Amino acid sequence: MGFRPWLHREAEKLHLNGWCRNTGQGVEMEAEGEECDLQSLIADLKNPDEIPPLAEIHDVACRTVSPKGDTGFIILASKAGSHDTLIAPDLAICDDCRRELSTPGDRRYRYPFINCTNCGPRFTIIREVPYDRPKTSMGKFPMCPDCAREYKDITNRRYHAQPDCCDVCGPEISFISGKISCTKEDAVAEAKKLLAGGGILAIKGLGGFHLACLCDDETVIRLRKRKERNGKPFAIMCRDIPAAEKFCNISEAEKKILDGPRKPIVLLDKKDPYAYAGLSRSDTVGIMLPYTPLHILLFENTPYDALVMTSANLSEKPVIFRNEEALNELEGIADGFLLHNRDILRRCDDSLVQVIGNREVFYRRSRGYTPAPLYLHFDADHILALGSEQKASFAIGKGKRVFMSQHIGDLKNIETLSFYETQIHDFENLFGVKAETLVCDLHPDYLSTRYASERSKTDGLKLIQVQHHHAHMASCMADNGLNEPCIGIIFDGTGLGTDSTIWGSEILYGDYRHVERFASLKPIPLPGGDAVTEEIGRTAFSLSYISGLDEETASCTSEKNKIFKMMITKNINSPLSSGMGRMFDGVYSLITGVQYAGYEGEAAVLLECLANRSRDEREHFVYSWENDGVLRMDWRVMIRDLMKQKEEGVSSSVLAMRFHNTMIEWACEACRNAGNQTGIRTVVLSGGSFFNRIMTEGIVRKLEEEQYTVYTHHRVSPGDEGIALGQLAAAKAML
Ligand code: ZN
Ligand code: ZN
Ligand code: FE
Numbered sequence: 008m009g010f011r012p013w014l015h016r017e018a019e020k021l022h023l024n025g026w027c028r029n030t031g032q033g034v035e036m037e038a039e040g041e042e043c044d045l046q047s048l049i050a051d052l053k054n055p056d057e058i059p060p061l062a063e064i065h066d067v068a069c070r071t072v073s074p075k076g077d078t079g080f081i082i083l084a085s086k087a088g089s090h091d092t093l094i095a096p097d098l099a100i101c102d103d104c105r106r107e108l109s110t111p112g113d114r115r116y117r118y119p120f121i122n123c124t125n126c127g128p129r130f131t132i133i134r135e136v137p138y139d140r141p142k143t144s145m146g147k148f149p150m151c152p153d154c155a156r157e158y159k160d161i162t163n164r165r166y167h168a169q170p171d172c173c174d175v176c177g178p179e180i181s182f183i184s185g186k187i188s189c190t191k192e193d194a195v196a197e198a199k200k201l202l203a204g205g206g207i208l209a210i211k212g213l214g215g216f217h218l219a220c221l222c223d224d225e226t227v228i229r230l231r232k233r234k235e236r237n238g239k240p241f242a243i244m245c246r247d248i249p250a251a252e253k254f255c256n257i258s259e260a261e262k263k264i265l266d267g268p269r270k271p272i273v274l275l276d277k278k279d280p281y282a283y284a285g286l287s288r289s290d291t292v293g294i295m296l297p298y299t300p301l302h303i304l305l306f307e308n309t310p311y312d313a314l315v316m317t318s319a320n321l322s323e324k325p326v327i328f329r330n331e332e333a334l335n336e337l338e339g340i341a342d343g344f345l346l347h348n349r350d351i352l353r354r355c356d357d358s359l360v361q362v363i364g365n366r367e368v369f370y371r372r373s374r375g376y377t378p379a380p381l382y383l384h385f386d387a388d389h390i391l392a393l394g395s396e397q398k399a400s401f402a403i404g405k406g407k408r409v410f411m412s413q414h415i416g417d418l419k420n421i422e423t424l425s426f427y428e429t430q431i432h433d434f435e436n437l438f439g440v441k442a443e444t445l446v447c448d449l450h451p452d453y454l455s456t457r458y459a460s461e462r463s464k465t466d467g468l469k470l471i472q473v474q475h476h477h478a479h480m481a482s483c484m485a486d487n488g489l490n491e492p493c494i495g496i497i498f499d500g501t502g503l504g505t506d507s508t509i510w511g512s513e514i515l516y517g518d519y520r521h522v523e524r525f526a527s528l529k530p531i532p533l534p535g536g537d538a539v540t541e542e543i544g545r546t547a548f549s550l551s552y553i554s555g556l557d558e559e560t561a562s563c564t565s566e567k568n569k570i571f572k573m574m575i576t577k578n579i580n581s582p583l584s585s586g587m588g589r590m591f592d593g594v595y596s597l598i599t600g601v602q603y604a605g606y607e608g609e610a611a612v613l614l615e616c617l618a619n620r621s622r623d624e625r626e627h628f629v630y631s632w633e634n635d636g637v638l639r640m641d642w643r644v645m646i647r648d649l650m651k652q653k654e655e656g657v658s659s660s661v662l663a664m665r666f667h668n669t670m671i672e673w674a675c676e677a678c679r680n681a682g683n684q685t686g687i688r689t690v691v692l693s694g695g696s697f698f699n700r701i702m703t704e705g706i707v708r709k710l711e712e713e714q715y716t717v718y719t720h721h722r723v724s725p726g727d728e729g730i731a732l733g734q735l736a737a738a739k740a741m742l
Contacts, residue, residue, distance in 0.1 A: 238605015475502025
């Protein structure tokens with residue numbers, strides 16, 4: 008972003024002549040001048056403090072050519088035939104623009120669409136490439152003479168900034184609530200009044216609408232009721248870091264990402280784990296800082312310094328991003344609307360990360376990151392990976408680059424499925440790459456699998472299917488640029504196995520092409536199948552019943568028990584699953600007696616929170632092994648041990664921590680056996696269970712002590728959103 012203009016300025020500074028241009032492979036530059044000036048150019052290119060803040064240099068390759076006698080320096084049009092493949096993500100307002108925004112007398116003082124070469128919207132306003140203003144949703148706002156002058160002035164920080172605009176020529180905001188309707192400054196004033204008075208405001212942002220309101224319990228409960236969202240946590244937007252520190256403890260590394268150019272939602276530890284239960288029932292709350300000029304204006308001289316800021320979507324549908332849609336669908340939910348007339352051309356939700364070490368671990372890689380490519384250590388040209396289903400994503404390869412989609416959502420929702428299909432088409436156009444090979448999950452009912460098989464038929468494309476946990480493993484290997492055979496510890500909710508049963512706690516070994524299943528959990532019967540993800544008491548009963556415990560100890564009502572028991576023994580709609588997610592659900596229910604989860608995965612989060620209260624606990628429960636061709640951790644002994652300790656009065660948090668320790672213990676034991684058998688010393692961790700910090704840190708620490716090299720995810724999500732990358736890598740190897 009802003010790289011060619013920077014090169015241009017650099018060339019002028021060093022008195023170099025020549026040109027630069029974008030190619031499919033990167034930026035190409037030809038420069039002639041004094042030897043020492045050429046050397047300082049190369050030195051600057053390799054110095055992260057010299058290059059523009061958002062540029063990422065992967066490699067600098069130089070070659071000597073004979074001087075052409077060029078005079079001056081120019082930016083050439085992108086190489087013919089090669090798409091200008093790099094489209095920048097939408098970035099948060101930069102410090103320079105923020106300064107202008109708050110400087111009285113500046114011609115963009117308090118203008119809500121201020122942006123420059125280093126910041127502002129990109130991905131969400133581009134209609135087609137090459138990236139020029141007429142091909143963006145800024146096309147309908149011709150630049151005024153002042154803006155045009157800046158755009159053409161190489162010394163100006165808005166040189167070649169396509170979305171550049173000002174109050175004279177650019178978009179404007181408007182506010183609508185009941186009979187009130189106003190624009191510009193009045194709109195901001197009315198919006199702030201509505202928020203301060205406890206109202207719910209729909210705000211049009213960069214990649215979609217938010218619903219915003221105060222953070223107090225009463226307002227939050229009203230928002231939950233109207234949005235029909237019971238358990239799921241709400242993210243908040245805080246005025247600044249000090250405001251965020253009232254809620255959470257924030258490390259230096261977290262501050263850097265929270266306040267960096269991408270400004271994702273960062274999951275942070277609450278100061279008081281029991282506080283703000285209305286926002287989230289766990290120990291963490293998702294916080295972001297204002298990232299558009301409009302957000303900043305909404306926090307100017309206000310009585311509040313934090314607002315709930317949640318994606319405006321209804322019942323699992325994708326986020327709303329058009330004005331009319333918002334006005335229609337949010338009627339009765341929002342008390343007012345803060346709109347603008349710059350169209351959002353494609354949705355892009357807020358990214359959600361947790362900071363571990365100094366880096367992001369992605370729950371959701373979206374705004375601020377998409378569509379910046381990931382660079383691979385292999386060529387994945389023309390491979391389209393279709394991802395999973397519930398946390399859908401896709402990835403398309405172009406040379407050594409892979410473009411990962413933004414957050415999509417659950418494909419079982421019809422609008423989401425259509426968003427997914429549109430985005431695939433959109434990415435193929437934007438990045439100038441047509442799929443030649445398709446790769447999808449093994450599950451025949453995933454809508455991503457159906458898309459792949461239908462498209463492979465209609466377009467005559469090759470189709471490869473990769474088992475879910477193999478894809479997770481390959482994803483972590485590709486994430487870390489690994490080529491050697493690895494052991495994969497893959498813990499997640501569910502995924503179809505090669506034996507047609509549901510897998511989910513897998514110790515695998517192998518490479519991109521092929522894996523062997525070395526160990527797993529003894530399968531758990533799930534009475535009612537998918538019903539267990541919400542009614543976790545069913546899994547608790549199953550664990551307890553199979554462990555041979557008196558049914559009374561399973562915390563279910565006895566009438567229900569009889570039915571579940573019948574379902575399990577007669578094998579009626581009780582699929583077997585070795586999913587770690589289900590094990591967490593069941594154990595949480597056994598320890599606490601809670602029968603229902605607010606949303607899928609909540610029990611696992613809450614079990615980790617419980618364990619956090621006893622982080623120093625070192626004991627684990629007893630467990631044993633059985634072997635049915637695959638080594639199986641037999642949890643029956645563990646469940647009996649757990650329930651005995653519970654009866655003896657061991658506290659819930661100690662039980663929760665001992666359960667975590669048990670999972671860490673058996674995973675490491677299995678890994679050690681696999682290592683001894685194969686000689687492999689490299690381990691990758693993947694799957695949604697590795698959002699759990701106790702599990703991740705525990706396994707990493709233990710295996711490193713035993714001289715294993717352990718890798719976790721940093722560029723894509725450990726969860727299902729990340730498997731498209733693994734599918735792509737596996738398909739490449741299989742081809
Ligand atoms: Zn800026
Ligand atoms: Zn202007
Ligand atoms: Fe998964």
